[in-house]
Amino acid sequence: GSEAVRHLFELGHRRIGLVMGPQNTSTSRDRARGALAWMEAQGLQRELIQVVQGDYTHEAGYAGGMALLARAPRVTAIMAGNDTIALGVLDAAHRCGLQVPQQLSVIGIDDSPQSGSPLIGLTTVRQPVEAMARMAARRLIDRMRTGHTRPVTHDILPIELIRRDTTGPVPGGRTGLPASDGVA
Secondary structure (H helix, E strand, O other): OOOHHHHHHHEEEEEOEEEOOOOHHHHHHHHHHHHHHHHOOOOOHHHHOOEEEOOOOHHHHHHHHHHHHHHOOOOOOOEEEEHHHHHHHHHHHHHHOOOOOOOOOEEEEEOOHHHHHOOOOEEEEOOOHHHHHHHHHHHHHHHHHHOOOOOOOOOOOOOEEOOOOOOOHHHHHHHOHHHHHHOO
């Protein structure tokens, strides 16, 4: 989450909305937590950050995108909890007559195969899925061999920002925040 919003922030976006997956999943919670913590560390006020929770589906992305785009002041960028949600957000932007990335930037997470299609060109954060699967399999085999669980461990694997066609500079080259908000 932090890598996705960092990219948007570096493009000048300050009105960033989040359309996340279910609140009861660790991936959604962790991605939102990372994004919110990073934005707050940059001085953005938590109450200015709009978050919509839903399922990891295209329909939830569309509904969440429509909800964010109907609010005033409108966000200039949306981070989606995964690429499927991001595709729904792109459809919502199209429905609202917004050009991506000229009027709205959208970023997903996962780098699913359809995200790289020339028709979509979704900017996304790629995760090392194969390395994650190997690590999970190794842990499962170790647990089966030993017959007991080991202490909880947290592994951090490298991620990669994949820049494509759905993110660009904030419209008008401004942050979208009034000068009184104190964030440049």
